[in-house]
Amino acid sequence: MLSIIRAIDAINDWFGRFIAPVIAIITLIVIYDIALRYFIGRPSDWAFDITKMLFGAYFMLLTAYGMRHCVHAEVDIVKQLLSKRVRTVTDLVGYIVFFTPFVWLLLTHGWEFATRSWSRGETTYGMVSIPIYPLKTVIVVTGALILLQGVSIVLRLILELKESEHGA
Amino acid sequence: MGPEGLVLLMFAGLLIGLFMGHPLAFVLGGTAVIGAILGPGEHTLGLLINNMYGRAMDNYVLVAIPLFILMARFLNDSGVTEKMFETMRLLFGRVRGGLALTVVVVSVLLAATTGVVGASIAIMGMIALQPMLKYGYNKGLSTGVIMASGCLGILIPPSIMLILIASYSPVSVGSLFAGALVPGLMLGTLYALYVLVVCFIKPDWGPGVSSDERESISGGQLLMMGLKYVLPPMSLILGVLGALFTGIATATEASAIGVVMAFVLFLVFGDRKLKTCYGSLLEAGKTTTMVMFVLVGATAFTGVFTIGGGMDVVKEVVLSVPGGTFGALLFMFGVVFILGMFLDWTGIVLLSFPIMLPIVESLGVDVLWFVVMVAVVLQTSFLTPPFGYALFYLKGVAPSGVAMLDLYKASIPFCLLILFACVLLAVFPQLITGLPTYLYGNP
Amino acid sequence: GDKISWTMTTTWPDSLELVEVDRHWVKLVEQIAGDDIDIKFYPGGTLMPGNEVFDAVENGSIDASGDWPGYWAGRDPAFSPLASHVSLFNAVDYLNWIYEWGGFEFYEKLYGKYGIVYLPYGVANSESGFRGQKRIANLDELNGKRIRLSGREQGKVLEKLGASQVTIAGGELYQAIERGVVDAGEFSMPGVDYKAGFGEVSKYWASPGWHQTASVYGLMVNKESWDALPENVRTKLKVAAQANMTWSLTWTERRSTEGAEKFKAKGIEITRYPDEDLKRIQDVANEVMLESSCENKLTAEIYYSQISYLNDYANWRDVSVPFNLSQANHNLPSLDAIKKCI
Ligand code: NA
Numbered sequence: 001m002l003s004i005i006r007a008i009d010a011i012n013d014w015f016g017r018f019i020a021p022v023i024a025i026i027t028l029i030v031i032y033d034i035a036l037r038y039f040i041g042r043p044s045d046w047a048f049d050i051t052k053m054l055f056g057a058y059f060m061l062l063t064a065y066g067m068r069h070c071v072h073a074e075v076d077i078v079k080q081l082l083s084k085r086v087r088t089v090t091d092l093v094g095y096i097v098f099f100t101p102f103v104w105l106l107l108t109h110g111w112e113f114a115t116r117s118w119s120r121g122e123t124t125y126g127m128v129s130i131p132i133y134p135l136k137t138v139i140v141v142t143g144a145l146i147l148l149q150g151v152s153i154v155l156r157l158i159l160e161l162k163e164s165e166h167g168a
Numbered sequence: 169m170g171p172e173g174l175v176l177l178m179f180a181g182l183l184i185g186l187f188m189g190h191p192l193a194f195v196l197g198g199t200a201v202i203g204a205i206l207g208p209g210e211h212t213l214g215l216l217i218n219n220m221y222g223r224a225m226d227n228y229v230l231v232a233i234p235l236f237i238l239m240a241r242f243l244n245d246s247g248v249t250e251k252m253f254e255t256m257r258l259l260f261g262r263v264r265g266g267l268a269l270t271v272v273v274v275s276v277l278l279a280a281t282t283g284v285v286g287a288s289i290a291i292m293g294m295i296a297l298q299p300m301l302k303y304g305y306n307k308g309l310s311t312g313v314i315m316a317s318g319c320l321g322i323l324i325p326p327s328i329m330l331i332l333i334a335s336y337s338p339v340s341v342g343s344l345f346a347g348a349l350v351p352g353l354m355l356g357t358l359y360a361l362y363v364l365v366v367c368f369i370k371p372d373w374g375p376g377v378s379s380d381e382r383e384s385i386s387g388g389q390l391l392m393m394g395l396k397y398v399l400p401p402m403s404l405i406l407g408v409l410g411a412l413f414t415g416i417a418t419a420t421e422a423s424a425i426g427v428v429m430a431f432v433l434f435l436v437f438g439d440r441k442l443k444t445c446y447g448s449l450l451e452a453g454k455t456t457t458m459v460m461f462v463l464v465g466a467t468a469f470t471g472v473f474t475i476g477g478g479m480d481v482v483k484e485v486v487l488s489v490p491g492g493t494f495g496a497l498l499f500m501f502g503v504v505f506i507l508g509m510f511l512d513w514t515g516i517v518l519l520s521f522p523i524m525l526p527i528v529e530s531l532g533v534d535v536l537w538f539v540v541m542v543a544v545v546l547q548t549s550f551l552t553p554p555f556g557y558a559l560f561y562l563k564g565v566a567p568s569g570v571a572m573l574d575l576y577k578a579s580i581p582f583c584l585l586i587l588f589a590c591v592l593l594a595v596f597p598q599l600i601t602g603l604p605t606y607l608y609g610n611p
Numbered sequence: 612g613d614k615i616s617w618t619m620t621t622t623w624p625d626s627l628e629l630v631e632v633d634r635h636w637v638k639l640v641e642q643i644a645g646d647d648i649d650i651k652f653y654p655g656g657t658l659m660p661g662n663e664v665f666d667a668v669e670n671g672s673i674d675a676s677g678d679w680p681g682y683w684a685g686r687d688p689a690f691s692p693l694a695s696h697v698s699l700f701n702a703v704d705y706l707n708w709i710y711e712w713g714g715f716e717f718y719e720k721l722y723g724k725y726g727i728v729y730l731p732y733g734v735a736n737s738e739s740g741f742r743g744q745k746r747i748a749n750l751d752e753l754n755g756k757r758i759r760l761s762g763r764e765q766g767k768v769l770e771k772l773g774a775s776q777v778t779i780a781g782g783e784l785y786q787a788i789e790r791g792v793v794d795a796g797e798f799s800m801p802g803v804d805y806k807a808g809f810g811e812v813s814k815y816w817a818s819p820g821w822h823q824t825a826s827v828y829g830l831m832v833n834k835e836s837w838d839a840l841p842e843n844v845r846t847k848l849k850v851a852a853q854a855n856m857t858w859s860l861t862w863t864e865r866r867s868t869e870g871a872e873k874f875k876a877k878g879i880e881i882t883r884y885p886d887e888d889l890k891r892i893q894d895v896a897n898e899v900m901l902e903s904s905c906e907n908k909l910t911a912e913i914y915y916s917q918i919s920y921l922n923d924y925a926n927w928r929d930v931s932v933p934f935n936l937s938q939a940n941h942n943l944p945s946l947d948a949i950k951k952c953i
Pocket residue numbers: 278279280281282283284320321322323324325326327328
């Protein structure tokens with residue numbers, strides 16, 4: 001079980017480290033667009049759309065990496081009052097009741113959303129046609145990545161639960 | 169399930185999930201899915217994806233969020249902001265609470281560049297919280313002042329929220345900007361006064377510099393430190409403002425200019441190592457996904473709330489309230505306050521203005537005054553426990569020693585200050601209407 | 612009996628008064644079919660962002676939504692000529708073409724591909740034109756300017772005229788004009804523009820609005836929701852759509868008049884392109900229509916039908932000058948050239 005956890009964590013770590021530099025690319029594109037408009041007087045045809053699309057993909061694809069490093073905001077007040085075991089059970093229940101339906105939504109309806117876009121080769125409607133379907137697919141990919149990370153977290157909780165049983 | 173049941177279910181689900189300690193983004197998203205299935209029906213689930221994509225992913229204005237976060241990260245990792253706060257502390261000398269005052273001033277300046285709450289709080293949380301705690305500032309005062317000042321971004325113009333509000337009301341953008349300026353600066357001043365007073369009463373909350381330490385540094389040395397460490401970050405903020413006000417760039421684009429300037433400071437003051445730079449990118453990514461994914465969950469939640477008839481429930485209650493003009497106004501501000509705790513501000517403006525503004529007009533109340541009041545009230549809802557977005561954003565960037573309960577406690581005095589400001593604005597409506605009338609004449 | 616219940620929205624938020632075109636249709640339906648169908652109408656932006664309504668009607672999250680077909684040109688470029696033109700149809704041309712010259716079939720065909728039934732139910736004449744801090748009285752002055760303008764064909768024409776198209780988010784437009792990030796920008800019709808605050812931040816208004824000489828609005832209905840309606844209710848919805856069409860034309864013209872009056876009262880200087888410049892714009896627009904036709908077969912078919920209509924209608928229209936309805940323009944894209952691309 002521990003090896004599965006480690007493998008998942010490694011995958012999401014690697015992927016997060018791969019995606020994080022995208023923000024530097026976004027910065028450069030915006031600066032390039034300002035420079036063209038200001039110095040040459042002719043803005044880029046694609047910068048606006050590409051910036052927006054990279055941004056959408058950037059933060060979505062980092063979600064699982066964020067889970068891996070526990071950055072997603074949560075309230076720890078009640079948790080602090082509970083015993084370790086109850087806390088672990090509460091965490092498990094949280095993943096079943098809230099996380100699971102949400103991931104299911106991203107995977108199923110996100111999939112339909114993306115395939116509709118693929119089926120017609122949907123593009124932006126600016127001066128240049130830039131394909132939109134890759135960005136729409138990002139929702140499903142995000143769903144898959146956070147499902148993986150969710151599995152890792154839940155397995156870890158189960159391990160903790162087993163350990164506390166043995167301990168008692 | 170009827171709309172009333174759905175509203176109860178969704179708010180209950182949210183609170184239960186929240187106190188279970190589950191990540192907020194998933195609580196919002198999961199509640200939305202369950203609510204959609206039990207309320208308006210399974211066929212509406214596609215709508216949640218439409219909202220996530222359209223409101224969060226396909227939204228150019230939000231690009232400013234990761235850019236401002238990266239800017240703050242570079243500033244922080246260059247070490248210049250830490251030295252800036254050290255210098256500021258020495259500059260303030262024996263005046264207590266100097267760093268907290270610095271936070272207020274810098275936040276007001278930042279507020280004039282961005283209208284995005286998550287960004288301003290993340291910025292100040294990253295660069296100011298560590299130095300304040302290091303110099304023995306009270307945890308509650310430090311976090312409270314960062315959260316409260318960070319929210320000013322949506323009130324002090326230019327602000328995307330005010331532009332959206334203007335498009336939903338008969339008030340023009342220009343007069344709304346003018347109308348919100350005085351209340352925004354007034355709140356900033358109140359926060360600063362509070363810092364001075366509370367540090368006067370409780371000296372250990374914001375310790376000043378001891379006379380020994382102060383004497384060990386000459387005036388010349390201090391001037392050099394100021395030129396070296398205070399001037400560059402301040403010019404960065406003024407540079408971003410300048411790019412915006414001289415028409416070189418739009419608000420979103422100006423944030424990219426801020427990143428480049430911060431990167432230059434990183435090259436000048438930082439260790440210039442590729443590894444540190446990559447580390448800044450990774451940390452900026454974590455903060456961005458924290459802020460943005462809460463928004464993703466919130467858009468899903470807001471979508472189900474609307475199609476499930478949640479707004480109709482609210483409307484019925486508003487219309488049935490007794491107590492004349494005063495009662496109606498008070499109640500409407502109350503509704504905005506409560507909604508502000510649960511929905512994102514886009515949702516609140518879109519949903520409540522079409523219902524409330526006709527009521528306001530029929531009551532013969534000045535619409536400009538009302539909408540600015542709403543913007544001020546929204547400041548409190550971001551700060552109010554258990555469910556204020558400012559609290560979550562700061563928690564996301566704060567060091568591990570800061571617990572949610574600390575933030576809950578920290579926000580209370582500032583909520584009271586905003587409440588006090590609301591009373592002032594109600595008793596002296598000229599504070600809102602004065603400047604627009606002076607600039608644009610009577611509407 | 613069982614009353615059918617629909618959820619409907621539109622691309623227009625409450626802040627843009629085009630939403631009244633949708634509301635008026637809902638009101639008409641309530642009057643003539645209120646016993647059969649109950650339409651719960653949500654203004655644009657409340658259920659989902661305006662750009663997502665097409666997908667939501669297609670996936671069945673909602674039953675119907677008002678739209679402007681041009682928003683869907685990323686799905687198929689042929690939606691564009693169904694929505695508006697650069698310097699071609701005016702509102703009466705669209706009415707003529709849709710109802711009497713076979714235009715309606717193209718709406719059925721294109722929306723039908725996505726499982727959507729379409730009822731055109733609104734039409735408006737020309738948009739305002741460009742407004743900003745700089746004076747653009749002719750094409751020489753337009754040359755080199757940065758203009759906020761939406762639409763692909765619009766952008767192509769603008770670039771060929773020597774100016775550049777800048778894309779700016781709606782929420783940033785007011786500030787962008789105020790601060791001079793763009794030299795000028797277009798948004799909508801005078802009434803809508805005035806409300807968006809352009810009277811506060813601009814000094815000049817370059818007329819006429821050649822970039823969008825008329826616009827069609829309509830209702831997208833999920834096919835399953837449509838098929839579930841009894842025949843007589845469908846007829847009533849169609850009748851309401853036709854009635855709404857006439858109303859929308861007169862109403863938008865009145866609102867544009869009132870908007871123009873307000874801009875004048877603010878002291879905005881209204882300039883006009885000279886006639887020879889408008890001719891040049893027509894030449895460029897014709898080129899771009901040909902280019903678009905050769906990029907997409909259905910676009911070519913639609914332009915072929917629309918220009919054939921104009922040629923045909925000229926037989927009577929030119930006789931009735933100066934009491935004619937449509938513009939007596941004979942400088943049109945070549946039908947033969949378009950035919951080659953079909
Ligand atoms: Na602001």
